[in-house]
Amino acid sequence: MSAYVKNIxxxxxxxxxxxxxxxxxxxxxxxxxxxIKSVRADFVQEKHLKILSRPIxxxxxxxxQAPGSLRWEYFSPIKNILLIHNGRTKKFIxxxxxxxxxxxxxxxxxQIVLQExxxxxxxxxxxxxxxxxxxxxxxxxxxxxxxxxxARLINKIELQLSDTPGLIDSVTIYEGPDSYTRLxxxxxxxxxxxxxxxxxxx
Amino acid sequence: xxxxxxLFFMLFLVSCADRQAxxxxxxxxxxxxxxxxxxxxxxxxQFVHSLEFSLADGKKGNxxxxxxxxxxxxxxxxxxxxxxxxxxxRYDRGLKIKRAIxxxxxxxxxxxxxxxxxxxxxxxxSEDIQYGKNDNGTICxxxxxxxxxxxxxxxxxxxxxxxxxxxxxxxNRSVTARPGPVARQWQPPEYxxxxxxxxAGYTLxxxxxxxxxx
Numbered sequence: 248m249s250a251y252v253k254n255i256x257x258x259x260x261x262x263x264x265x266x267x268x269x270x271x272x273x274x275x276x277x278x279x280x281x282x283i284k285s286v287r288a289d290f291v292q293e294k295h296l297k298i299l300s301r302p303i304x305x306x307x308x309x310x311x312q313a314p315g316s317l318r319w320e321y322f323s324p325i326k327n328i329l330l331i332h333n334g335r336t337k338k339f340i341x342x343x344x345x346x347x348x349x350x351x352x353x354x355x356x357x358q359i360v361l362q363e364x365x366x367x368x369x370x371x372x373x374x375x376x377x378x379x380x381x382x383x384x385x386x387x388x389x390x391x392x393x394x395x396x397x398a399r400l401i402n403k404i405e406l407q408l409s410d411t412p413g414l415i416d417s418v419t420i421y422e423g424p425d426s427y428t429r430l431x432x433x434x435x436x437x438x439x440x441x442x443x444x445x446x447x448x449x
Numbered sequence: 450x451x452x453x454x455x456l457f458f459m460l461f462l463v464s465c466a467d468r469q470a471x472x473x474x475x476x477x478x479x480x481x482x483x484x485x486x487x488x489x490x491x492x493x494x495q496f497v498h499s500l501e502f503s504l505a506d507g508k509k510g511n512x513x514x515x516x517x518x519x520x521x522x523x524x525x526x527x528x529x530x531x532x533x534x535x536x537x538x539r540y541d542r543g544l545k546i547k548r549a550i551x552x553x554x555x556x557x558x559x560x561x562x563x564x565x566x567x568x569x570x571x572x573x574x575s576e577d578i579q580y581g582k583n584d585n586g587t588i589c590x591x592x593x594x595x596x597x598x599x600x601x602x603x604x605x606x607x608x609x610x611x612x613x614x615x616x617x618x619x620x621n622r623s624v625t626a627r628p629g630p631v632a633r634q635w636q637p638p639e640y641x642x643x644x645x646x647x648x649a650g651y652t653l654x655x656x657x658x659x660x661x662x663x
Contacts, residue, residue, distance in 0.1 A: 294532045298517050298524045300663055303497055305532075324658045325499045325513065327530045340511050340530070342501050347509075400533070400550065420532075423548065428532035 273382065285312045288435035292321075297425035316446040332446035339449040346449050378404065386410075471620040473598055476581030476590060483580070485589035485601040488609045488626070489572045490635060493519035493663040498641075498655040500527075514655065517663070518570045523563060527553070538563070565643060565653075568613060569624055573599050585610065607631070608638075621646060629657070636660075 292305040307321040317331040326341035338349040377397055378390035390404040402423055407416040415435070421427045498514040512535070517524040526537040526548075536553040538546045540563045549559070573591040581588040586604040593599060598614040607628040615621050622645060626638035641655040 292532060294528070296515060296526055296534070296537075298495075298526065298537075299515060300495055300661060303513070303515070303532075303658070305530075321530065324497075325511070325530050327511075342509060342511070349511075422534055425537070425547065426526075426534050 273380075283313060284438045285441045286310070286435065286437055287439060287441065288432045291431045291433075293429040293431070295427050295429070302429075310441060310445055312441050312443075312446065316443070318445050328449050330446055330449070332443070337449075348449075473600075473614045473618040473620070474583070476579055476588060477583060479580055479582040479587060481580060481582070481587050483587045483589060483603050485603060485609075486572045487635070488601065488603070490518065490570060490637065493517070494637070495659075495661045495663055496637060497658040497660075499658055501654040501656075502651065504651050513658075516566060516570070518566070519663075520571050521567075523566050523570075525562065525566060527562075536562075565622070568599075568611060568622060569641060569643065575599075 287308070287310045289308050290306070292307070294303040294305070296302075303324075305321050305325070306323050307319070307327075309320070310318040315331065315334070317329070319329040321327040326346060328339045328346070330337045330339075339346045340349055341347075377394070378392055381389040381391070383389055386408040388406040388408070390406070392398040392401055392403075400422065402421040405419040405421070407419070409416045415432055417432065418430045419427055420429075494517070496514075496516045496518075498516070500512045500514050501509065502512075503509045511530060513528050513530060515526040515528070521540075521542060523540040524538070525540075526534055528534045533550075534548055535550050536546075536559070537548040538544060538559055544556075544559055544563060546554075546556075546559055549555070552558075573593060575591040575593045577592040579590045579592075581590065583602070586602050586609075589601045589603075591599045591601070597616060598618070600610075600612040600614075602610040602612070604610070609626050611622070611624040612620055613622040622643065624644075625642045627640040629636040629639040637657055637660040639657045641657075643653040643655070645651050
């Protein structure tokens, strides 16, 4: 399930560079969606819990290349890499000082989200079967789970768009009143050449 | 249900029956009376640990643990590396589960987790204590009510080890701590390893990410 949450965030991130000019309707967003070849950005993940005096900070990088290659990598505090390429998914995590491939991952959730990505890349935000999307002013998109089962895991996902058209400030995943996760993105670069090996090697 | 979470769940349900028993050893005498309670934190602390766990069959998994303690109160959360909270609870002479995603929505899991955290972070209540030593260091042996024994072994390198034995005098838990940097005030171990039953059983490795006195 964690992969689902993470990949929702990733997928949400991927859709944002498509939004140029921040139109104020879904139809306008769809019409203004440009062709995207690649995205690369640094991220800071803040984990907020009521019992924590300050959030847990994780740092990493994400790299996407159309049509469906992805590298989602944490540098700290726990080294962790998710790779998706040619329909295959691998996850590596640091154990005993080494990066080891995690066996037995449940990929069903990932496949669902990857299907969603293709819709979002076309500017279709409202066709997600798991979440209903709402556009709040020109810079914020709210995703609300449609099913109670999903709502028990995630109350809401909030996408905050940047002042700069085509970029994103943050994605916040609300799990409940005591817990939320915020991903803040910086140094985003669009449509640069990316070596395929980044999606295959840890 | 994601397999890795099943493994974590199973940590607290694993039976010890098929493992080689380790019995409570006799104590070699000593005139020393070490202060074994010095290994425990005082007051309210918050810890974040990176968790690695493995079962006897070689299966492994990872998670992040958040623990806030103020004896006897424990607040804890177990989450994925990506931040999804799998389990959150508060113990204050009674257990209140705040969030539990299947398969963690289970009192047995919650109780086992709290007992392990109590073992690691809270000193024994017993005043029935004997002292001894072995090759690894000096020992404080606490006889708890209803039979369990707890050996606290202080090693010369500032590390320590806990061995807990059941009423049958068979070891059911051990905790090994690797000390952090030397400091005037109490510092949490930079690494803890909890083993259920014996070396062939499951292990939980806890690497300290952050510690904060609240």
